[in-house]
Amino acid sequence: MTDAPLRLWIGQTLHKRFVPFERAFRYKIVLIDVDIDQLDQAGRMSCLFAVNKTGLFAFDARDHGGGDALISLRQWAEEQFASAGVSLGGGKIRLVTFARHLFYKFAPLSLWYGYDREGALRGIIYEVRNTFGERHCYVAAVQGDRSVHSAPKHFYVSPFFDVSGQYRFTLRGPTGLLDVVIENIKDGERTHLASIKARMQAATTANLLRIALTLPFSSLGVTFAIHWQALRIWIRGAKYHPRPANPGPIATVAASDTSVF
Numbered sequence: 001m002t003d004a005p006l007r008l009w010i011g012q013t014l015h016k017r018f019v020p021f022e023r024a025f026r027y028k029i030v031l032i033d034v035d036i037d038q039l040d041q042a043g044r045m046s047c048l049f050a051v052n053k054t055g056l057f058a059f060d061a062r063d064h065g066g067g068d069a070l071i072s073l074r075q076w077a078e079e080q081f082a083s084a085g086v087s088l089g090g091g092k093i094r095l096v097t098f099a100r101h102l103f104y105k106f107a108p109l110s111l112w113y114g115y116d117r118e119g120a121l122r123g124i125i126y127e128v129r130n131t132f133g134e135r136h137c138y139v140a141a142v143q144g145d146r147s148v149h150s151a152p153k154h155f156y157v158s159p160f161f162d163v164s165g166q167y168r169f170t171l172r173g174p175t176g177l178l179d180v181v182i183e184n185i186k187d188g189e190r191t192h193l194a195s196i197k198a199r200m201q202a203a204t205t206a207n208l209l210r211i212a213l214t215l216p217f218s219s220l221g222v223t224f225a226i227h228w229q230a231l232r233i234w235i236r237g238a239k240y241h242p243r244p245a246n247p248g249p250i251a252t253v254a255a256s257d258t259s260v261f
Contacts, residue, residue: 056101095110126140126254
């Protein structure tokens, strides 16, 4: 299962803000994990999963990378990794993201894991999207089983936080456990934290059917939860920050952060 063209991660995400008041919420999530060089094989693993066409669950390559057929997902990813000094030498690239479900997809965070030929994790791309259809990527080199990176915040994600301060990314694995933490740091203080913790499952028809029955709006539910929590935060008096122009470069290089070790 660890090298399967398609895998599942089932778990939960936690969001916690610390200013101007504390508030936290969590909800269940289901992520797909595809080997970007084996998309055809991934599409044949279950009748409930499709690649680049309509299905109960689906992956569309146009949702990621360059967004069109002119540049392959691998070429796009390798270009981003190269900006952070990462060379994979043709090793695997796996993309962890939300599936299209019931013809809908919104992925606030997608993770591109880049491995060398020996199977060691060498690079990560944090692909962040907002509900306005914009995206930005933070790219970093990886060494070891636990990595911490920091980068200036260059992307408008929430109307209740301005575009200032830094992101701090903490990454572990993934092996059998997906563990990612993203913190907003401003003036030395943590203002917000988001995390994903999930366990790997095989992408079988039985598992996909169970997800469809128990979490029938797994992707749409993410969007609903974001807007519902935003409404509650606004009612409590959080300051609204207008959306600025989207930054020009699509990627920011994140540096290793040893201050928290």
